[in-house]
Structure formats: structure tokens, C-alpha cells
Amino acid sequence: MKANDEVKNILMNDWDPIGIKANAKAKAEYDQYALRIVGMLYNGTTLDKLVKYLDSVVTEDLGLPSNRNKSIEVSKKLLAINL
Template sequence: MAHGRNKYQSRENRARVREILLRDWDPIGIYGILEAADEYDAYANTAYVMLMDEGATAGEIAGYLFTVATEHMGLTNRGRLAERSDQVAKLLVSLRPEFKTH
């Protein structure tokens, strides 16, 4: 158990982070495409670790997501990507207390 969290609850929390990235961040527009549902898994895992194990701020998580979209994926709509990254990071940070209670 990471930091005393139940491994099953941790899996559920990670699944929620994955869904949020797919639904709300989705820089390449794959939400709803079953064959691509795992496209952001590595990023969701990193965001979850940042959130729960590292205590990252919304700004740090947003920076990570923005870097993934612009540098790793090579996307160029920087304004929209920054906005989405910021919104998703704030949402994730708002879930931290709920995630910690399990």
C-alpha cells in the first residue's frame, strides 16, 4: 500500500484520473474511441503519483500535462492546451482529499 492507501481504492482512484484525462484533457481528441482508451495511461499514472505521492500543486501537474501535450505529442495550440491542462490539474487537486480518505 502506498502511504497506507488500500490498493483496490488506489486502482479506482487511478481509473478516475485516467477517465478525467480522457474526458477533460484529451489533447489529441480520442475520447470515446475504445481502441485508444489506454493512450493516456502512462500520463495518468504519472499525474496520480504527482498528486498523491509527491503532493504536487495544481500548477506542477498542469505544467506536466502541458509539457506532455506540447513537447512529447508536438501539439501547437498552446493557449487551449494550457487552459485544459490547468483545468484538469485543478480538478485532480480538488479530488486529493477524497482520494486520501480511502
Template sequence: MIKNEVITEIRTILIKDWDPLGIGANLNLGDEYDGYIGSIIHILMYSPSIESIISLLKKIEDEDMGIENTNTKYLYPIATKLMKIGEKFHI
């Protein structure tokens, strides 16, 4: 079972660091990216790598959000933070 602390840390990274929709400042939308947390946890459990997390975030942006940003360099530090959560909690 995944601890609430893991979910909270992932949510914080998605809102503060990733935030492709720019909603971080709106406290009413703090759960906007919660639907993607399960997919991130799945990667951290079964195929943890910076590249797999970047690929997932890019896919979400492209396919789910319709944001076509060809430069994925900005995703590297976000993926690194998410990997550290996986390591911290031994996911």
C-alpha cells in the first residue's frame, strides 16, 4: 500500500515543478494532476528510470492536455525529483 506521504510528495512536485497548465497558484485546483499520480507510482514500482518518467510526462502533455512542446529538457529535473521519491520510499 502506498503511503499518503508518497502521494503528497508527488502531488507537490507535479504542481510546483511540472505544472504544464499553470494552475499551481490556484489553491482550488491543487488536485488537478492527481489522476496521473497512479501512473507515476506504477513507473516507480516497475520500470523506474528518468527516461520512463520523462516519456510519461511528455505523453500526458501531448495526448491528454494537447500541449505540444518538443523540448523535454525541462522534464529532466522533475523526473529526477520523482525518482528520488521512489528511492526514498523504496517503491
């Protein structure tokens, strides 16, 4: 599986802040964030930077309250992807 596909899978199945994973039509909803995250991973990002990015997406882009524990959990999974 390509890194971008793995990131999209994690975002949809583990992160999914707007609760759309059951909607097949929303499959590409998080693609723009996946591309940014893949770039961050290839550039050697840290756990803290990923957590901050996911939190900013949730609070600034989506206008939802932060769920820092979820951001940490998902960031750890993202960092475990074998590039």
C-alpha cells in the first residue's frame, strides 16, 4: 500500500472528526490533509508537529473542538507508516 493510501485509511478510519467513514461518497473528504501529512512524514516530522497539524485542522478548518488525545493516537499511527 502506498504511503498516501495508508494515511488516507488512517484519517478515515481512526481520525474522522466529522464522522463520515460510513458514507462511501465521502471517501475523498480527507485527501487534502493526507497529501500534507505525507509530505510532513517524508520530511521527518515529529509527533508534536503532527498533533498540532491535526488539531489545527479540527479546530480551524472544521470548526470543531479539539480532541488532543485522538490527535496523539492518530499521529502515532501515522508516524508508524513504513515509507
